[in-house]
Amino acid sequence: MKHVIVYGNGPTKEMMLEIAKRMKKKPVVIIIGESNLKVDEVLSYEEVYDSKKAIINLDKCDRCGECLKACQKGAISKLFKVNWDLCEGCPACYYSCPLGAIDFKIVKSGEIRVFISDGIPIVEYTYAPWMNRYVFVRHVRDIAKRLATDENTWIIEEGWHPMPWAFNVRVDGCDDSEANLVLGSGCQPPSLKDLDSVVRELEVMI
Template sequence: MKELTVISGKGGTGKTSVTASLATLAPNRIVIDADVDAANLFLTLEHEVLEKESFEGGHKAMIDEALCTRCGECLERCQFDAVSEVPDNHDAVSNISGEADTASKGSGTVHTVSDKSGKFVIDPVSCEGCGVCVHFCPADAISFERQICGEKYISKTANGPMIHARLGIAEENSGLLVSQLRQKAKEMAIKEKIPMIITDGPPGIGCPVIASVSNADAVLIVTEPTQSGMHDMARVKKLADQMNAAVYLCVNKADLNPEATDEIKKFCHENGISFAGEIPFDRDVIESMKAGKSLVTFSQGPASVAVKNVWQNVLSFMEKRMDRLT
């Protein structure tokens, strides 16, 4: 089984459009949308959700006002400025504690009143889930529940399963969620003898990207011929090298700046990157997205032809690599 992850560094270079087409061209594969906090693949691949499961992320600390002695130990120990002391407002106290907490939720500002002792609250957005306050609270007044941070899906598409997710609003642990999606995909691939997993990665180089690339056989970098695209491509290539993945690259909207496209090809040549092709700017890419279809399903235009060529190249690169490994 082979694993290919599509990444870019810079956002908006066309990762999802390319992935949707590759997932349409591959006869038997699992496709994963690992851009869990801004997932788009489901908008462009016709699918039917078969299974839903909630995603349990990290823990969050929450102070039980009835037990709290207002000693301030939690505020002193927290390294994430998540605890604050707020004026003891009678309206808030008369509410049940859950509602009182919502009033302070997400304001992000630390309100400290020194003249008289207020109550302590934990901002759930700032809480890192480290449990330090929970451990050191002398009154055992802080609960530490595992949070439901989103939903995971297994869907059916024309040529294999799609595994995707939706991270809750302002929730964390995107790296953990990506790892779980990939683990699920691997289990399914082995069980159902599916030869390939294609992952649509998130932008950037941070934790969900690392989780998308680790242990993948190869990455396909989708870049664009701009100064920003080239800057970010170089960083993401360095990351792929650290993680021992083979690196393939294609240039999207290549004709918008042909000189820059040539520079990228030179970079590939000098850095051991297999060049998988150029995709021209083509309105059909946006039109296919608007129609909710992959580009290769929707159009026979120049970009569609170019993406098919990229797929053929990627396939042959991967076969060569497999030969070398075995």
């Protein structure tokens, strides 16, 4: 199994489908963010619930402000609403509340849909800002690997921005430790007009 990561936004999706179509002689699986690709057959759909978020019951809350002081993430507004983009589900606000007005909820963090488009298996994902992307990307890649028909299958994956290792682990441009090839330089997508050279580069490797 070979793994290509294409970095960038917008035009990358068109490019990936085009690359996959041109590589039809070899088995290909695409991993892609939310797209408008034609769906010929849905193979599976999964909702991922893995994030705990605080909820304030405003009927119980007397607006004492203790939770606001306790939250180190600035996730609680002056109207005592919790911003889930900032909330990390820690128990600080919960323990600070004298009235037991705070509870937690496991919320949806992502969706994964697997479908066939023009004969090509597509693993399409969406995720909330609070998603643990490091875990999610492993899960999505595992699904793609299960779709691979044999060891010659190419997985073409849209680069995830920002990836945890994009800033922490990655040492050489857009290198990704799981990838055999990374397209796009300086984390910019290769331009559509360069598609022929992109496909040529891939074909040389096959």
